[in-house]
Amino acid sequence: MLGDIKVELTGAEIVVQSLIEEGVEHLFGYPGGAVLHIYDALYKQDKLQHILVRHEQAATHAADGYARSTGKPGVVLVTSGPGATNAVTGIATAYMDSIPMVVITGQVPLPMIGNDAFQEVDSVGITRPIVKHNFLVKDAADIATTIKKAFYVATTGRPGPVVIDIPKDVTAHKAEFSYPREVKMRSYQPTVNGHKGNIKKAIELILTAKRPMIYTGGGVILSNASDELIAFSQTLGAPVTNTLMGLGAYPANDKQFVGMLGMHGTYEANMSMHHCDVLIAIGARFDDRVTGNLEKFCPDAKIIHVDIDPASISKNVKVDVPIVGDVKKVLSEFNGLLDGDDRRLEQSAMQDWWQQIEEWRSQDCLKYNNSMESIKPQYVVEQLHEVTQGDAFVSSDVGQHQMFAAQFYGFNKPRRWINSGGLGTMGFGLPAAMGVQFAHPDETVVCVTGEGSIQMCIQELSTCLQYGLPVKIINLNNGFLGMVRQWQEFFYEKRYASSYMESLPDFVKLAESYGHVGIRVEKAEDVRQALEDAVGKYKDRLVFIDFIIDREENVYPMIPAGAGLNEMILI
Amino acid sequence: MTKKHIISILLENEAGALSRVSGLFSARAYNIESLTVAPTDDASLSRMTLVTSGTEEIVEQIMKQLNKLVDVIKLVDFTDCSHIERELMLIKVQATGESRSEVKRLSDIFRGKIIDVTDTSYTIELTGKGDKLNAFLTSLSSITIFEVVRSGVIGICRGDKTLNI
Ligand SMILES: Cc1ncc(C[n+]2csc(CCOP(=O)(O)OP(=O)(O)O)c2C)c(N)n1
Numbered sequence: 001m002l003g004d005i006k007v008e009l010t011g012a013e014i015v016v017q018s019l020i021e022e023g024v025e026h027l028f029g030y031p032g033g034a035v036l037h038i039y040d041a042l043y044k045q046d047k048l049q050h051i052l053v054r055h056e057q058a059a060t061h062a063a064d065g066y067a068r069s070t071g072k073p074g075v076v077l078v079t080s081g082p083g084a085t086n087a088v089t090g091i092a093t094a095y096m097d098s099i100p101m102v103v104i105t106g107q108v109p110l111p112m113i114g115n116d117a118f119q120e121v122d123s124v125g126i127t128r129p130i131v132k133h134n135f136l137v138k139d140a141a142d143i144a145t146t147i148k149k150a151f152y153v154a155t156t157g158r159p160g161p162v163v164i165d166i167p168k169d170v171t172a173h174k175a176e177f178s179y180p181r182e183v184k185m186r187s188y189q190p191t192v193n194g195h196k197g198n199i200k201k202a203i204e205l206i207l208t209a210k211r212p213m214i215y216t217g218g219g220v221i222l223s224n225a226s227d228e229l230i231a232f233s234q235t236l237g238a239p240v241t242n243t244l245m246g247l248g249a250y251p252a253n254d255k256q257f258v259g260m261l262g263m264h265g266t267y268e269a270n271m272s273m274h275h276c277d278v279l280i281a282i283g284a285r286f287d288d289r290v291t292g293n294l295e296k297f298c299p300d301a302k303i304i305h306v307d308i309d310p311a312s313i314s315k316n317v318k319v320d321v322p323i324v325g326d327v328k329k330v331l332s333e334f335n336g337l338l339d340g341d342d343r344r345l346e347q348s349a350m351q352d353w354w355q356q357i358e359e360w361r362s363q364d365c366l367k368y369n370n371s372m373e374s375i376k377p378q379y380v381v382e383q384l385h386e387v388t389q390g391d392a393f394v395s396s397d398v399g400q401h402q403m404f405a406a407q408f409y410g411f412n413k414p415r416r417w418i419n420s421g422g423l424g425t426m427g428f429g430l431p432a433a434m435g436v437q438f439a440h441p442d443e444t445v446v447c448v449t450g451e452g453s454i455q456m457c458i459q460e461l462s463t464c465l466q467y468g469l470p471v472k473i474i475n476l477n478n479g480f481l482g483m484v485r486q487w488q489e490f491f492y493e494k495r496y497a498s499s500y501m502e503s504l505p506d507f508v509k510l511a512e513s514y515g516h517v518g519i520r521v522e523k524a525e526d527v528r529q530a531l532e533d534a535v536g537k538y539k540d541r542l543v544f545i546d547f548i549i550d551r552e553e554n555v556y557p558m559i560p561a562g563a564g565l566n567e568m569i570l571i
Numbered sequence: 572m573t574k575k576h577i578i579s580i581l582l583e584n585e586a587g588a589l590s591r592v593s594g595l596f597s598a599r600a601y602n603i604e605s606l607t608v609a610p611t612d613d614a615s616l617s618r619m620t621l622v623t624s625g626t627e628e629i630v631e632q633i634m635k636q637l638n639k640l641v642d643v644i645k646l647v648d649f650t651d652c653s654h655i656e657r658e659l660m661l662i663k664v665q666a667t668g669e670s671r672s673e674v675k676r677l678s679d680i681f682r683g684k685i686i687d688v689t690d691t692s693y694t695i696e697l698t699g700k701g702d703k704l705n706a707f708l709t710s711l712s713s714i715t716i717f718e719v720v721r722s723g724v725i726g727i728c729r730g731d732k733t734l735n736i
Contacts, residue, residue, distance in 0.1 A: 124587060129598045133641040136586070153641060186736060187583050187644040311635035314628070 006178050011140035011171035012037035018147040020047045021179040024075050026438050028059040032079025034106025037171040054459040056083050058431035060090020064099050065432030068418045070439045073100040073154050080106040081119030091161050092130040096422025100159035102150045109169035123165045132160030140175035152183045157190025158309040194325030202304045202321045203337045210349035212238040213276035218245030219283015219327045226414040228331035235338050241269040243284050245421040248411035262290040263559050264403045267365035270565040272357055281305045283327040286316040296564025306330045365557045365570055372524040374550040377476045381408035387531040392444040393436045397429035397453030400482035403555040405448040427456030437469045451477040461514035464542045472534045473544040478551050486554050511544035520546045575624045577649040577726050581734055584610050584617040588642040601633050605723030620725045647734050649726050656726040660704045665715035666693040681707045
């Protein structure tokens with residue numbers, strides 16, 4: 001172990017050795033002048049695989065997908081200037097969804113900083129508002145400790161991206177290397193254990209509930225607390241809803257699951273939220289897409305909120321019992337208290353509550369008119385679920401296809417649904433799927449996308465060929481920027497300003513020219529076969545299926561802006 | 572209800588720490604009335620004092636968001652505790668003819684110190700709470716003011732309570 005003996009290395013070698021010490025296996029990046037020393041050091045070793053993407057945005061999304069699907073931090077290396085600015089969208093995407101990521105950006109040599117040197121940008125300044133923390137390393141002797149700190153900050157507390165900016169001359173200088181075993185930062189000590197008193201208070205409150213509701217978000221997934229959530233929910237027998245970010249934390253096929261909530265959530269989830277008397281919010285942040293109009297939000301509920309980030313508590317909605325802590329730990333404490341207590345929720349009240357919920361559920365709010373005359377996007381996603389036994393990793397982009405995937409795939413396991421919920425970044429899907437496939441080479445990885453979104457990072461088809469990534473691209477092609485068109489249909493009297501996609505490429509030929517399999521599907525009866533071929537006949541190939549779908553299908557149900565959760569528009 | 576709050580922050584004395592705080596205020600549209608920062612007796616630490624205003628909810632968020640910054644070690648809202656606050660003001664005024672003695676007299680009343688003198692001007696140093704400095708400025712209404720420099724507020728808890736690591 002290099003950590004034990006002191007050796008003199010160049011800054012570049014220290015970077016690479018430190019990443020190896022951190023257990024990094026995949027580094028997503030793109031070279032350039034300021035990081036050439038680091039690339040040279042990468043060339044001389046074989047423990048760490050560098051993956052050459054085709055655009056730095058894709059490097060960050062790929063690292064992000066890797067992180068979301070494994071829980072391990074994603075790692076990125078880009079050059080100064082344009083390399084760093086291209087990475088910004090991916091960093092912001094990870095920041096909004098609290099994804100652990102370490103991004104190393106090259107910088108111009110120290111003496112040139114501030115001189116408007118070639119390919120100089122203030123990377124620390126540009127990324128400051130979209131990172132959990134960032135560093136500028138000015139001395140080769142500081143590289144190892146900085147990397148140690150970066151991984152520590154990125155992966156603990158509420159996770160997030162950390163940027164390390166390293167000037168080129170610092171990577172050339174030599175310094176003694178020994179990788180620190182631990183790190184302590186007096187200014188950074190996240191609270192992980194929930195307040196005992198408040199945990200007891202929460203349980204007391206929960207046990208008085210007549211209409212309890214469990215609302216969970218991405219925090220449950222980030223904290224690997226799915227098992228604890230399932231145990232907790234099943235002990236109580238209460239309904240569970242997941243946010244877009246939280247899908248898969250609770251199995252979609254369980255009867256206690258009432259679906260996703262929020263703007264395009266289910267009627268039963270939103271109505272249960274609105275009418276509950278005790279709301280148990282876990283690892284969720286009361287996002288505006290979830291709460292609808294705050295003034296009308298959960299009018300009768302006492303609210304318990306468990307979150308690792310104190311700043312998330314009482315930010316949008318005032319809560320009655322705040323618990324700052326790691327969701328997994330707090331849920332275990334909840335479960336421990338319930339196990340040692342023979343009190344349970346009042347049976348007759350729960351019967352009434354479930355009867356009411358079943359009534360809402362019987363509205364069948366996700367029903368759609370599946371005439372088979374045209375291809376319905378919902379149908380494609382349902383078929384995809386069947387063909388992959390609901391067990392695939394599914395990434396997506398942003399738009400109607402994303403909502404259809406979220407509503408219809410039915411995620412039964414955490415870390416299978418990989419989507420940009422917070423920033424809503426079109427172009428995320430394909431590179432994120434690459435990252436997932438690197439982490440899970442033998443699993444089925446699908447990217448559900450639209451013809452608008454896929455074109456934002458389409459160049460990555462080339463990366464997929466280089467590394468033999470058999471991602472399945474499900475292009476729900478409606479010829480529109482569908483989600484934009486839907487809003488224009490509803491709120492702008494169908495004035496479709498710039499939401500029509502003209503001059504689309506022939507995606508089949510495009511896929512083929514990149515060396516992949518392209519399939520076009522124009523009839524509903526051909527959907528199933530194409531999907532089966534993608535995971536069967538072409539199992540080891542990237543398959544791009546261009547589904548020509550119903551052009552003006554809308555996402556229902558929907559909560560219009562300004563409305564409460566009980567004011568959904570059903571189809 | 573919007574109220575003024577004085578928040579004192581102990582943070583790592585590192586490049587960029589100040590911009591993290593000021594960036595937070597602009598990004599989240601919080602209001603900043605004044606901000607002062609300097610190293611403490613421990614050169615690795617900076618002490619920052621900022622004056623902001625907002626409703627109780629907003630100030631609670633400000634405190635939490637500040638705490639979340641990786642460089643921030645500790646902070647205190649002086650509104651919650653008995654404290655001493657001070658601000659330093661340097662003021663250069665016209666001092667000719669009759670106004671020369673009038674300025675001297677007013678400065679004495681407010682316990683200011685004249686720290687620089689020319690044939691036509693005085694420069695006065697005054698410390699105190701913000702409202703005292705404001706009152707002094709008001710008292711000079713008939714005098715020509717050339718320049719005013721204020722340090723922004725700093726503060727410290729009364730008694731044994733400290734903001735320290
Ligand atoms: C980078 C970026 N630019 C713009 C948007 C705004 N936007 C949200 S959805 C959408 C349309 C997406 O169209 P498409 O990918 O074809 O998917 P569809 O809605 O048709 O399924 C747009 C433009 C965005 N989310 N991200």
